Amino acid sequence: MVPKQDDIKESIDDVDDQSLQMAEKVAVHAESFLNKEFTGNFILSLAGHIQYLEEKYRDHVEIPEPFHYELKYLYPTEYRIAEWAVNYLQEEFNVEMPTAEVSFFTLHFVNGLVESGSVKNVVELSDILNETIEIIERETGEVMDRETISFSRFIIHLRYFVIRSLSSVQKKDTNENSDFKKIYDLTFEMYPQEKQIIKK
Known part of the structure; x- marks a missing residue:
């Protein structure tokens, strides 16, 4: 919905000039x-x-950091410019900003793009990825190192799987391919614990 002109004017009036600058x-x-x-x-x-x-941090109100690792790998370009923006505002305007703001700014950039319709499920996607990681860690009893290349690759693969699942486009079931099904069954036979985790 396009905001009404009066609503825009009222919103502008509510924001101070320095923040707009x-x-x-x-x-x-x-x-x-x-x-x-x-x-x-x-x-x-x-x-x-x-x-x-500015108001919240001045009053020492703590704001949690959302989806930090997921956003870092899902939207690396937006994440990098968000890091720049946080550092810039701190250095140039002396604004106190914790590292959590990098995640918030990343979400602003992702959602603020003209073609953002393709990423309208960014929060839902992040939720799913986060919950998936929690399931894996709970079932294996191990904490995944989120700073490794392996974790980055895993998140990227998982992201495309989830996006495909959320998409309205349904792909043909690859299990119909007999050769693929043999590999699929053999893999699950070799890794029964992983099979159960995947089902969950």
Whole structure:
């Protein structure tokens, strides 16, 4: 839904000039870095967030960090520009911002892109990935090292599987291929514990 002009004016009035200035500088640099264009209300949305976090951190209110590792691997380019934005605001405007803000800014950039319809399920996707990792760790009794290349590759493979599952496009069942089915059955026979985890 396109916001009404009166609603936009009212929202602008609620945001201070400095927050708008900071959001605009971040947006200009981010668009250049990403080579993409943000939606029309992106700057206003980001400015509101900046103003909000300034007030909350000034009052020492702790804000949790969402989906940190998942976002880092799902949207590496947006994550990098989010890291820049947090450092820039801290250095240039002396804004106190914990590392959790990198995740929040990443979500802003992902959701603020013009073609963001393709990533409309970003939060749902992150939830699924996070819960999947929790199942694996609980069933194996081991904590996965989220800073390794192996974890990065696993998350990327898992991401495409989940996106395909969430998509309305249904692919032909590859189990119909007899050669693939033989490999599939043999693999599960060799790794019964992993088979049970996959089912869960």
